[in-house]
Amino acid sequence: MADLPANPLNDDSMLDQESNPELDSKAMNQTALCPPAAPLLCSNNSCSNPGDQNKRCGKCFVAVYCSKDCQIKHWKVHKRHCKENRSFFLCQQTEEHLMCLSLDFPTYFNDHFAGDERGYKRYKEQFDKLGSFGVEKGRGIASITVKVLEILRGKDLVKLRALAELSGQDCFNDRELHLSACTSLLPMVERAHAAGEEGVTEEEVLDAVMALGAAHMWANRGSCIELYKRARKGYRRLLGENNAKYVDAACSVASQNISADERIAEFRRLWENAKVTLPDADITYDIANNLGIEYEEKGRLKEAKAIQLATLQGQRRLLGDEHKRTLGSLSNMGVLLYKEGDYEGALDYYQQAIRGK
Numbered sequence: 001m002a003d004l005p006a007n008p009l010n011d012d013s014m015l016d017q018e019s020n021p022e023l024d025s026k027a028m029n030q031t032a033l034c035p036p037a038a039p040l041l042c043s044n045n046s047c048s049n050p051g052d053q054n055k056r057c058g059k060c061f062v063a064v065y066c067s068k069d070c071q072i073k074h075w076k077v078h079k080r081h082c083k084e085n086r087s088f089f090l091c092q093q094t095e096e097h098l099m100c101l102s103l104d105f106p107t108y109f110n111d112h113f114a115g116d117e118r119g120y121k122r123y124k125e126q127f128d129k130l131g132s133f134g135v136e137k138g139r140g141i142a143s144i145t146v147k148v149l150e151i152l153r154g155k156d157l158v159k160l161r162a163l164a165e166l167s168g169q170d171c172f173n174d175r176e177l178h179l180s181a182c183t184s185l186l187p188m189v190e191r192a193h194a195a196g197e198e199g200v201t202e203e204e205v206l207d208a209v210m211a212l213g214a215a216h217m218w219a220n221r222g223s224c225i226e227l228y229k230r231a232r233k234g235y236r237r238l239l240g241e242n243n244a245k246y247v248d249a250a251c252s253v254a255s256q257n258i259s260a261d262e263r264i265a266e267f268r269r270l271w272e273n274a275k276v277t278l279p280d281a282d283i284t285y286d287i288a289n290n291l292g293i294e295y296e297e298k299g300r301l302k303e304a305k306a307i308q309l310a311t312l313q314g315q316r317r318l319l320g321d322e323h324k325r326t327l328g329s330l331s332n333m334g335v336l337l338y339k340e341g342d343y344e345g346a347l348d349y350y351q352q353a354i355r356g357k
Contacts, residue, residue: 044070060085129162267291285314
């Protein structure tokens, strides 16, 4: 009992405190229209009862319990998370994105994407899986930040997957939140698979391993080669070496090699195989792009140019002229031609890239 925080569960004064929401008039009008949040399960992992909204941790507001007995039993586990929760903050852009999704406010996203509604539709599809969200900013009990933390620390696999998708590079582009989501997702998927939950396969566990490795790389959080090696081994056994997921994992392992010559040799081997066995897979041209960059950095410009042309052709065929990867390859070709002294050719590729954007 000595380790328990003072005031571990909220009393009436804690529940009634002001949150300083800073909402516009639309948000304030929408607050009354938001459906009540679905009941959370008790945060004690050994309990499956619904949590009582009036029995929250009085420090972080995130953990919810069915009884004080469950809160006491869970404190040793929650103690570390409680401190992490209190130091957790959403970036302003993500908070605004989530608020406008909760308000069903597509104009915000149309402006954000220069009139392109596809971004809003893609976001909304994932956001709807998160359930009732509210519109309160800051760190109040009903705030967007606390709702995100409930998902990160909770037991709902569907919501956590949706949050990981929303925070990724193709949506909110929030690398810190994405890393947090992927870090929580892997053990949850592993537990679900070990328990034999329907629909949670070994392949999905390996997908979560790869996602966590990629999140670490994106956030520049050090080497993640062991995650990639685990995924590569599992995909090889489960799917075979001609499967795109195995090739992706093998490419990720190769990218972690310290030696440039080793990276080139492995990328070359993977490229020669993938262009035959997986000519219509995105990963094939990702490998080619990696190989071209390695050649360029080594000063092997002729080889780099040949590989980057193959990359550009493949991406145009599979992704289209306006996809960001295609535009990136156009820019890469401009850089190569500039280095070769072909300034007119470089300018042409740069202009194509700019027109596409």
